[in-house]
Amino acid sequence: xxxxxxxxELRAALPPETFVEGDALAGRAAGWxxxxxxxxxxxxxxxxxxxxxxxxRICHAHRQPVITHxxxxxxxxxxxxxPSDLVLSTERLRAIExxxxxxxxxxxxxxxxxxxxxxxxxxxxxxxxxxxxSRGSATIGGNASTNAGGNRVVRxxxxxxxxxxxxxxxxxxxxxxxxxxxxxxxxxxxxxxLFIGSEGTLGVITRLVLRLREKPARQDxxxxxxxxxxxxxxxxxxxxxxxxxxxxxxxxxxxxFYELVTTPPAKGRPPVPHxxxxxxxxxxxxxxxxxxxxxxxxxxxxAMEQGLVADAAIAQSQAxxxxxxxxxxxxxxxxxxxxxxxxxxxxPIDRMPGYLDEVxxxxxxxxxxxxxxxxGHLGDGNLHLVLKPAMPASQARPDAEAIVYSALxxxxxxxxxxxxxxxxxxxxxxxxxxxxxIELMRSLKACLDPQGILNPGRIFSL
Amino acid sequence: xxxxxxxxELRAALPPETFVEGDALAGRAAGWxxxxxxxxxxxxxxxxxxxxxxxxRICHAHRQPVITHxxxxxxxxxxxxxPSDLVLSTERLRAIExxxxxxxxxxxxxxxxxxxxxxxxxxxxxxxxxxxxSRGSATIGGNASTNAGGNRVVRxxxxxxxxxxxxxxxxxxxxxxxxxxxxxxxxxxxxxxLFIGSEGTLGVITRLVLRLREKPARQDxxxxxxxxxxxxxxxxxxxxxxxxxxxxxxxxxxxxFYELVTTPPAKGRPPVPHxxxxxxxxxxxxxxxxxxxxxxxxxxxxAMEQGLVADAAIAQSQAxxxxxxxxxxxxxxxxxxxxxxxxxxxxPIDRMPGYLDEVxxxxxxxxxxxxxxxxGHLGDGNLHLVLKPAMPASQARPDAEAIVYSALxxxxxxxxxxxxxxxxxxxxxxxxxxxxxIELMRSLKACLDPQGILNPGRIFSL
Numbered sequence: 001x002x003x004x005x006x007x008x009e010l011r012a013a014l015p016p017e018t019f020v021e022g023d024a025l026a027g028r029a030a031g032w033x034x035x036x037x038x039x040x041x042x043x044x045x046x047x048x049x050x051x052x053x054x055x056x057r058i059c060h061a062h063r064q065p066v067i068t069h070x071x072x073x074x075x076x077x078x079x080x081x082x083p084s085d086l087v088l089s090t091e092r093l094r095a096i097e098x099x100x101x102x103x104x105x106x107x108x109x110x111x112x113x114x115x116x117x118x119x120x121x122x123x124x125x126x127x128x129x130x131x132x133x134s135r136g137s138a139t140i141g142g143n144a145s146t147n148a149g150g151n152r153v154v155r156x157x158x159x160x161x162x163x164x165x166x167x168x169x170x171x172x173x174x175x176x177x178x179x180x181x182x183x184x185x186x187x188x189x190x191x192x193x194l195f196i197g198s199e200g201t202l203g204v205i206t207r208l209v210l211r212l213r214e215k216p217a218r219q220d221x222x223x224x225x226x227x228x229x230x231x232x233x234x235x236x237x238x239x240x241x242x243x244x245x246x247x248x249x250x251x252x253x254x255x256x257f258y259e260l261v262t263t264p265p266a267k268g269r270p271p272v273p274h275x276x277x278x279x280x281x282x283x284x285x286x287x288x289x290x291x292x293x294x295x296x297x298x299x300x301x302x303a304m305e306q307g308l309v310a311d312a313a314i315a316q317s318q319a320x321x322x323x324x325x326x327x328x329x330x331x332x333x334x335x336x337x338x339x340x341x342x343x344x345x346x347x348p349i350d351r352m353p354g355y356l357d358e359v360x361x362x363x364x365x366x367x368x369x370x371x372x373x374x375x376g377h378l379g380d381g382n383l384h385l386v387l388k389p390a391m392p393a394s395q396a397r398p399d400a401e402a403i404v405y406s407a408l409x410x411x412x413x414x415x416x417x418x419x420x421x422x423x424x425x426x427x428x429x430x431x432x433x434x435x436x437x438i439e440l441m442r443s444l445k446a447c448l449d450p451q452g453i454l455n456p457g458r459i460f461s462l
Numbered sequence: 463x464x465x466x467x468x469x470x471e472l473r474a475a476l477p478p479e480t481f482v483e484g485d486a487l488a489g490r491a492a493g494w495x496x497x498x499x500x501x502x503x504x505x506x507x508x509x510x511x512x513x514x515x516x517x518x519r520i521c522h523a524h525r526q527p528v529i530t531h532x533x534x535x536x537x538x539x540x541x542x543x544x545p546s547d548l549v550l551s552t553e554r555l556r557a558i559e560x561x562x563x564x565x566x567x568x569x570x571x572x573x574x575x576x577x578x579x580x581x582x583x584x585x586x587x588x589x590x591x592x593x594x595x596s597r598g599s600a601t602i603g604g605n606a607s608t609n610a611g612g613n614r615v616v617r618x619x620x621x622x623x624x625x626x627x628x629x630x631x632x633x634x635x636x637x638x639x640x641x642x643x644x645x646x647x648x649x650x651x652x653x654x655x656l657f658i659g660s661e662g663t664l665g666v667i668t669r670l671v672l673r674l675r676e677k678p679a680r681q682d683x684x685x686x687x688x689x690x691x692x693x694x695x696x697x698x699x700x701x702x703x704x705x706x707x708x709x710x711x712x713x714x715x716x717x718x719f720y721e722l723v724t725t726p727p728a729k730g731r732p733p734v735p736h737x738x739x740x741x742x743x744x745x746x747x748x749x750x751x752x753x754x755x756x757x758x759x760x761x762x763x764x765a766m767e768q769g770l771v772a773d774a775a776i777a778q779s780q781a782x783x784x785x786x787x788x789x790x791x792x793x794x795x796x797x798x799x800x801x802x803x804x805x806x807x808x809x810p811i812d813r814m815p816g817y818l819d820e821v822x823x824x825x826x827x828x829x830x831x832x833x834x835x836x837x838g839h840l841g842d843g844n845l846h847l848v849l850k851p852a853m854p855a856s857q858a859r860p861d862a863e864a865i866v867y868s869a870l871x872x873x874x875x876x877x878x879x880x881x882x883x884x885x886x887x888x889x890x891x892x893x894x895x896x897x898x899x900i901e902l903m904r905s906l907k908a909c910l911d912p913q914g915i916l917n918p919g920r921i922f923s924l
């Protein structure tokens with residue numbers, strides 16, 4: 001528990017509205033899909049960088065573990081707490097400080113939601129191209145800490161690629177004001193990369209400079225049926241080449257998933273008929289020239305002539321495009337009856353068929369009567385596997401993990417393409433990282449957080 | 463000097479062809495435009511990662527400074543040596559290990575030249591989009607260590623954005639095999655960013671996984687005259703928006719530079735007449751559809767209608783496109799009579815007119831009779847300033863630096879957009895980085911290279 005001395009020091013340094021405890025704290029949900037409350041000795045809600053620094057300085061002196069909370073939409077239990085933890089919530093760091101349409105940057109505090117960033121950019125004719133289902137709750141600080149991915153990585157990269165600068169507070173309260181606003185800045189080490197994707201273990205991000213893009217004036221969307229895996233790889237390359245930089249999504253679906261989301265009780269209807277080996281959702285985001293639609297459809301026609309596409313439905317309206325996207329997004333169908341076991345892996349594209357040929361029968365054998373749905377961001381090598389076992393998911397998880405993750409080891413695959421490691425995947429980190437890499441991660445942790453107070457135990461143990 | 467013990471240990475651990483010394487060493491040029499020879503006690507040319515590790519392990523035990531040499535095309539004196547240094551050259555790490563057209567990655571050793579990488583990708587219908595004038599000599603390891611920029615950053619980013627994984631050897635000989643091949647891999651800290659852009663001070667890069675792109679099938683290029691600075695900013699935004707991801711270069715030239723490279727004795731001729739306030743070279747790289755050219759010219763027509771372009775010459779052939787690019791690349795004109803003083807800075811785009819209004823008269827006053835040429839990658843906020851003073855460049859440099867760099871301080875500008883810091887800009891690092899950032903850089907250096915043997919004294923002093 002938190003000592004009375006520490007509590008008193010915090011209360012002396014920060015205004016009373018900073019703190020939440022007791023019933024008010026226990027009444028807060030521990031995550032967006034969870035019924036249990038936050039377990040912690042105290043929750044601090046600093047309202048400025050200086051206040052974040054004050055909390056950390058005091059906790060550092062007392063060796064008090066501090067767990068940072070953003071929107072609590074993480075998927076790897078990185079924000080889980082214990083009754084003796086202090087939670088640092090970014091919920092009062094909600095300012096969008098500026099949007100600069102000429103420089104095309106936004107300066108925001110880390111507790112701003114992704115959706116608020118998107119809307120503020122949109123209002124200036126710009127776009128912040130990161131997008132995720134949890135956009136309304138997820139904070140940009142959390143997106144940065146976990147290097148979130150999403151649907152448009154093939155065009156715009158991960159969150160890391162959309163961040164120009166960060167301000168972060170180290171464990172001892174030192175503020176690192178690396179608020180670079182420039183696309184090119186080779187003046188010494190690029191320190192922001194320490195804080196992006198390190199899941200809050202090296203510092204608390206308080207402010208960010210985000211790179212904005214011109215808003216695409218037009219989107220063309222198609223759902224296509226593909227005769228086989230070699231063809232879908234060739235199709236990805238063909239569309240990427242033909243669209244010359246405008247390809248903005250390439251999402252693959254294996255038949256079981258496509259059929260699930262286009263068969264009642266799911267609301268979706270199949271834009272192309274069932275019965276094909278693979279399906280792809282393809283999106284092109286262009287400048288709005290009438291030539292865009294023509295280029296998109298002629299690229300698809302060429303693909304059909306080359307035998308890369310068996311059937312195609314091109315959306316003829318925004319409503320049709322939205323209906324196609326709704327299929328990809330209807331992951332809720334996998335959770336219809338009971339919670340499934342979900343995986344977020346990546347691997348070299350040419351290894352995917354062999355990987356699925358290994359994992360699919362192994363899962364079927366271990367979990368008789370189970371279902372397996374596969375879909376993902378093929379353009380980025382990222383697959384989501386969703387297993388619905390005939391037993392409670394929590395009971396199936398350990399053996400399912402062993403099957404899904406172990407097979408990645410020989411393929412140079414990743415146990416976490418976009419969700420991070422947290423506590424959930426910690427035991428499997430060594431599938432994707434060598435002992436020397438993990439040792440270097442430990443050295444960095446010891447260098448930046450020598451007491452080990454920031455999100456301790458996530459990713460790896462000290 | 464290197465002790466006999468150290469020399470003997472190195473010779474015992476590595477084959478004789480590893481070493482160059484004496485006259486053979488002194489006869490090697492210290493850099494591509496330099497007449498002086500390399501000063502060093504010994505040059506080691508390891509032929510494998512293990513041999514690099516052996517050199518470093520031994521030097522670490524003896525606290526022997528090691529300076530890594532790639533193609534020696536750096537522009538900030540980062541590869542300068544003293545007679546007591548040991549040089550580690552990557553010249554025998556020349557293997558292109560594999561090119562994978564499906565995964566679109568190349569695996570190469572760090573001593574491969576940029577041009578060799580470009581050509582190997584091209585042979586597979588792919589492109590490695592980094593490009594620099596020194597492509598024939600510069601090594602990919604050097605490009606990575608300095609996070610090189612170039613002409614197509616607006617579309618593809620810096621070298622950092624084109625690297626998926628690196629293998630690096632730490633000062634003590636530990637090999638960090640972070641050879642990730644995946645676009646998405648959030649399994650723990652992304653360690654490659656420690657080695658990219660840190661100018662060889664944190665480790666020696668030995669191998670890399672490079673991200674390749676589909677080769678653009680067609681390029682459209684124009685030189686346009688622009689009526690003013692507000693218009694060129696609006697033009698950049700307009701073209702970026704209209705071309706929907708296909709804009710691949712946007713290079714600005716102020717009139718003095720445009721006139722220099724289009725007036726005899728320069729070989730270039732002006733595609734649009736002299737007499738305008740600004741000029742821009744615009745390039746679009748597309749998929750080869752006939753609609754590409756139409757979209758490019760109609761986007762430029764719209765810009766003319768909006769008053770953003772006063773005159774435009776669209777290349778009608780590859781030869782005309784090459785002639786337009788040759789103007790931008792004819793930086794040699796600034797070196798015609800005597801060496802100039804060149805600067806590579808970046809700053810927020812809306813601050814550029816004010817910055818030039820401050821710097822231009824200050825330089826003219828301090829250096830009567832001098833000339834100043836300005837051009838740069840406007841899409842990235844990167845300006846090159848070239849001063850030709852009426853005195854030797856070496857004599858003018860200190861005061862010119864004070865004028866050019868000091869004015870960046872208040873603007874959040876960078877003293878090094880793409881060239882790095884090395885020794886040359888070390889004294890000015892604090893213009894672009896805060897004391898807390900520089901202190902954190904020092905902590906990282908101490909963590910990864912506790913003896914301080916790797917490229918010591920570059921970027922900052924310990």
